[in-house]
Amino acid sequence: MCIMSVSKSFFNLSLFDFTVLLLLCQHACFLSATGIAKKSVTCEGGSASLSCRSGFIHILGANYGRTNGKTCSAGRPPGQLSNVHCSSKTSLQMMATQCNGRKSCSVHAVNSVFNDPCVGTYKYLQVSYECRLVKQHVTCESFRGDITCEKGVISVHHANYGRQDLATCPHKLATTTHCYSSQTARMRSRCNGKKSCHVLASNSVFSDPCVGVYKYLEVAYSCKKA
Structure with missing residues (x-):
């Protein structure tokens, strides 16, 4: 059974944000037999670096966009953080293509890689992955x-x-x-x-x-x- 730690901030999530977390949890529940899920968050303009000491990368979930107003918000005007219903449909496929089966990979969190799902919003790349012993x-x-x-x-x-x-x-x-x-x-x-x-x-x-x-x-x- 998948067990998530619950904090007070959990109850302040929007319906969309909760849906995204639920999907990530569903992916993570699969790990009970294969390993421990790792998570990576990269602000727009940076590079997500994933690695496995043993085994090989297998992407479980990914989203380039914005699902809350706090992540990667430092120094950003409110207008760039207000859209919390931003999701790129190509995120999972792009991350799987560039990282699956590798010991390590680096992917730029930029519009030229994932396209721009919400113009004017400052985005971030959120990735959940595991290391499979294959x-x-x-x-x-x-x-x-x-x-x-x-x-x-x-x-x-x-x-x-x-x-x-x-x-x-x-x-x-x-x-x-x-x-x-x-x-x-x-x-x-x-x-x-x-x-x-x-x-x-x-x-x-x-x-x-x-x-x-x-x-x-x-x-x-x-x-x-x-």
Whole structure:
């Protein structure tokens, strides 16, 4: 059962604010079997830095906007804090794309990344995530990846074909860290339920999300009982 600590401020929440917290709680309740939820709040203009000492990041909930008048309010005029019904629909997908399956990630809390859900309002990025103890397999472009489970069968959590850092699969054409192409659905259809899965990390298989950049296929997965 999900148990939340209740303070006096809890009873002063607006209906919209309460709904957002309820959704985050529903996500957090799932953690009873997988880990402890971590939270991150970043004011507009800053960078959210998420990390896992053990395991890999899995985003549970995210919102770029404003759901109360107190968070990130220091030095801001009332007119920039009055709209507390501000939510970006792309927040969860954006954070999942950039962070899921990674040991760490950094995302700018700016309109150019999430679009502007409420013009004139000073916003913040609120994220809830967990560290999942899953395996990670990286295959450099033009090579074949062999994903296997000695016990159980493959269950893909997240997959990306592109480039999110310069250290993985180093190459003279490793020129960006912002190349994202989610391949989770494709890798699940190829690998889930199998003891082993073989795939070529190439543009012909996954298409080319960033022409001229040397890429790699990154897959986060676990081995489940058949």
